[in-house]
Amino acid sequence: MYGLTSSPAHPSSEAETAPALLARFDALFGGVADADELVRAAARVAGCTAGMSDHGRVLRRCPAGGVPEAAGEVVPSTRRLVTVGGRAAGEVWVERPGEPLPFDALLTERMALAAAVLVTGGGGVAAGDPGGGGPFAPTRRPGTGTVSAQGGGGGTAQAQAQAHAQAPGAAQAPDHRVWGPAGLGDPALVQAVLSASMPETQRSRALHLLGLPPAGPMRAVAVVVAEPRALQGALRSSAAGLSAPPTARSGGTAPHGVLWPRVGAIVLPGPGTGRGTGAVWPGPGVAVGLGPAVAPERLPESWAQARRAARFAGLGPTWPRLVDAAELGAQVLLADIPEDAALTHPDVTAVARLEAEPDGPQMLATLEAVCRTRSLREAAKLLSLHHSSVAHRVARAERALAMSLSDPSERQRAYTAVLLWRLNAPDNWRN
Structure with missing residues (x-):
């Protein structure tokens, strides 16, 4: 210290x-x-x-x-x-x-x-x-x-x-009210259990005050929004959508709170997948990442992986808005590549130039769909387009990237470049 x-x-x-x-x-x-x-x-x-x-x-x-x-x-x-x-x-x-x-x-x-x-x-x-x-x-x-x-x-x-x-003229602190039952979800306590530098005795106290047992598997969940004003609703809907068992003492939902203006966290007790049923969630402009189930002392590790998973959530037309870190596999390592190294790679700059064209977002969506499906017809169905329109866009993308998307290795190379661009693009609010 x-x-x-x-x-x-x-x-x-x-x-x-x-x-x-x-x-x-x-x-x-x-x-x-x-x-x-x-x-x-x-x-x-x-x-x-x-x-x-x-x-x-x-x-x-x-x-x-x-x-x-x-x-x-x-x-x-x-x-x-x-x-x-x-x-x-x-x-x-x-x-x-x-x-x-x-x-x-x-x-x-x-x-x-x-x-x-x-x-x-x-x-x-x-x-x-x-x-x-x-x-x-x-x-x-x-x-x-x-x-x-x-x-x-x-x-x-x-x-x-x-x-x-x-008091007139008083400096107003940010609104850190929480939305769990019986006051559960105090932001300071949620931060305490997720902080890697927090001593274990203090983490245990924080878990106790949140109504969570000091033992047993738990998962950290990251909720990121494009607009700060949407965070309260996103946290509420995400907490409701996660199939979490009641907390130990309160019988309510999992504790959750605001950590930053566009980032919130949920502490999910139990080893379940956390995928609920019912209402459609998360909505547009919301990305949810699920960390792995770990012992309470390893919650900071689960939180770090949840944040990485949230960076992929809703990243393109084939990505869900809720991503489990365990299901990302080796793709999660792409999030660890330094931004400068990713954005200066020739393949990534070619993708950036393609998106800068008037219909660039549609071109990238088509490129992703083609790379992630087995045929042009399947990609066309995913995009709700005629297969001839998809074929025309593919030809343009191949010329822009100097790659052949019919070649499996070059298709994989193109998709990796798309991912690296989207992960590090200046307008990616998930970062």
Whole structure:
């Protein structure tokens, strides 16, 4: 952990992508043992004062690890509520002078995730902490965007949450409400069980709070949408469509929650395939990937494979919108090829040029159908076209790619190029 916190204090938004920052913060906060360690680590990586409130007490640390010299008014620049079981359990924040940096929202999100597990495990701010403000709690001044430390206790975390929602000018956290019964599916807990850097004791606590047994096979499910506003409905329909047994304690559906604006996760108990019957799902603009059934401690592996499977879901006319990672076989390795290497290959650039033509999407759909079926007539039936129209498009594709689709090896080569292009195309929202 000290190796991570001794790295440069201000990650560059241009040099580090969001996934890299998420991985960095997960590794940083996954091993913290208590609230003081969490806040110290956050302050060090942020390069400014960080804080946490927990059940009426406040803990603040500066980048050097000590108590900030300035006492009294606390002015968070970026804040995040800590929620457990659908209820507010505290708050985390950073106090950066001036404008917030682009990565501050990611930092506080990861702080809240780690804090939720610490709070449920008894690792919250200790009473009488010399640097935590003892019995002080942050309460919002009416009509201001700051938080003041006031004596005598500032009320419960739930009251703080209501104050945040009602105060004029208050920074609003993303809507992380969940849609499972009895508050199941808290995003912080769902993230905790899927994080590769989360200690096993904390993962077990998170599973318990989600109503899941600490043993037995489980599967991670990735739900990705083209438009953020569709994620809530996609999660609800996917959870309903998955044939999951009731959770251990609640008797409800599998826990699920929003992780990013266009990505949600479902934790599916049991070894089943997860394929439900009934309503048609997932709908257009939704991709669902199923990870393999694993032991609870290997859920991060299932989640990684579910994300890869989701990249293939609905990728073309022959691909279903729900893909099981186990059924992809060696094709899944195509998702691991670096984007630069894939997009600069001559076969892939030829496919990109073909799609750029006026009827390019139809040409690629025809190319895929021909490569994935046994005859032109079968491809024509799949595309609802006359076989002569398909034959005309095939001739054009062969000229554009300089390949003969009647040759099995060149047909396979053409289809591989189509897959690599679609997996890495700039408009592929599944990425």
